[in-house]
Amino acid sequence: MGRITLDKVTKSFGETQVIPPLDLTIDDGEFTVFVGPSGCGKSTLLRLIAGLEDTTSGEIRIDGTDATNVPPAKRGLAMVFQSYALYPHMSVRKNIAFPLRMAKMDQAEIERRVEGAASVLNLSDYIERKPGQLSGGQRQRVAIGRAIVREPSAFLFDEPLSNLDAALRVGMRLEISELHKRLETTMIYVTHDQVEAMTMADKIVVLRAGHIEQVGSPLELYRAPRNLFVAGFIGSPKMNFVSGEEAGKHNAHTIGVRPEHITVSESEGRWRGVVGVAEHLGSDTFFHIHQTGLAETITVRADGEVGFNHGDTIYLTPRDEVIHRFDQDGLRIA
Ligand SMILES: Nc1ncnc2c1ncn2[C@@H]1O[C@H](COP(=O)(O)OP(=O)(O)OP(=O)(O)O)[C@@H](O)[C@H]1O
């Protein structure tokens, strides 16, 4: 079991309140991702759940039981950090076994759990190696192994992949997703990488200044962001925002158009502009277009074969049925 409920939880450091009253429920077995800009309180929230920080007020319940004042080791949760300090002089086996040995668990049970974790994480072939003889990804897996053997009711990950190179991140992202499907344990995962959030989450919690802006599945947030902040945060490249006369035509203060919802043409279209930068990624091309009279830059995601270059005149047509409309307060118009 691993249902976690936060009820009017707040956190202040001295005079500064970094988490205003916050309510959140994470269901058993759910993969929840906290996203938001740097300093928005993601790590603080995770540390409150873990018990590494005391709440200033409010209640945290784990499986219905008040855990607000329960020490971290007794909460049945396991945290995996960004910097996964492994013991360099210990083998993989000993590193993974370490928390169980500290808990004075029976040796046979330790063996069973360590073998199980190593197998789940494809570490069996490296189990006698020292951390210095492992790749970054393998080391990260050892750190996760140390969490798995505790058989927690939930895993808490704080940017566990941010030290890894891009290719390894993608690989580990898939591994953690697969691990979640195999273990079916609640996971809370902090990242500021919205691609990680979109690809891994059952539920995304978008935070800004300690406050929840929106909670929903990745596609709910993509299709119906509640406000301009969420609209700009979810999706890559970012949604384009246009105000003024053009937005007025849609009875909105601001309209939002995702780069992938604009078609390009060399001869006709609703908007006209000049290509500033064309980023050719192979599979896609991102055009950054100026002089449209709509916004400083309009970004378009086009097929990789589309061959416009810097300085070319280009015509753009947004797909009306997926235009997002926002009022003067930046809130979505239904
Ligand atoms: N121990 C502390 N004392 C005072 N302020 C703190 C402390 N820990 C965090 N803060 C402040 O609380 C706010 C939230 O910090 P937190 O580390 O939770 O952000 P974050 O969303 O995890 O950011 P990042 O993406 O950079 O890791 C920040 O303004 C930070 O400066």
Ligand SMILES: [Mg+2]
């Ligand atoms: Mg953080």
